[in-house]
Amino acid sequence: MLILTGCTHKILQSKCIGVDADYVSILQWDGVLYADQTGPDPSPLAKGKAIGTITYSKSEHECPRQGLQDGDATNLAVGTELYEVKGYKTSARLWAGDRLYEASNNPAARTLNDLLDVAGKIQTVRFISGNDGSDLMDFTPEANAVFIREFPKLEYLPFEELSKQTKSWVGDKYWMEIEMKDGSAVRITYNTMFPSFLPSAYATPELAELVEQQRKLIYAQ
Structure with a gap:
């Protein structure tokens, strides 16, 4: 106009x-x-x-x-x-x-570590409430070790591209928090329909299975 x-x-x-x-x-x-x-x-x-x-x-x-x-x-x-x-x-x-x-x-970023600078700095990853950000459950030590190793390596994809490829990133979401060794934290989101994270990267099959397995443990308690 x-x-x-x-x-x-x-x-x-x-x-x-x-x-x-x-x-x-x-x-x-x-x-x-x-x-x-x-x-x-x-x-x-x-x-x-x-x-x-x-x-x-x-x-x-x-x-x-x-x-x-x-x-x-x-x-x-x-x-x-x-x-x-x-x-x-x-x-x-x-x-x-x-x-x-x-x-x-x-x-210029090629990996999530290029974007976030978290390699070697992660202490714990956990699920949090999407309503108030309260803690739900930490990953088990074994799953935590895999996540710490693999998450920074994921290929970074600008969210505009991820959104185009996933119908505006539709799907159920899990809210998560990555706690650093220095006590600070970064919040991330996981999409279950298109296994991917925000900050934006597709999950590997190993990480996608890991996240789902850990999520089930919340309801097994």
Whole structure:
């Protein structure tokens, strides 16, 4: 739809949405998209050196530009400091002020470890409630060892591609949490119809069977 906008004084595609738009909180840095981590407590993680600042925020513009560029964010204020997360690659995690952001899309990533930097750092994986995030059951020690070894090796696939291949990722979901040795955690989702994870990767047959076997143990207790 074409409209006459007061902020540009010319006819252009309708994209003026106002400063009160309800954005998902994301940012871009060095070509990587990061999402605000709103689940597990990030307090075990420490800030490293400062690496830059947010230079453009969509929420501060009635007519924001399309897409994101390095240094852009949806909700963060211009001037918000960005920091390394000690113990993790910058391509996997960033502090933006006092908020932890985790990589959600990295064009250079080939495996989930390239995206998340978790190899050698995982302590435990467990099922959690999709309603309130409460713990349901840890994997058994044997299953945990297999998951720790195989999960970081999975081939990373941008979610847009996974969504196209799986009819918008339809299917029942399991919610899971990967606890790190440093006490922090990453939440992931598993799709039972199309055995795959978010952050996005297809499960190997071994991991798919493992997840289903471990899930059954919840109801066997």
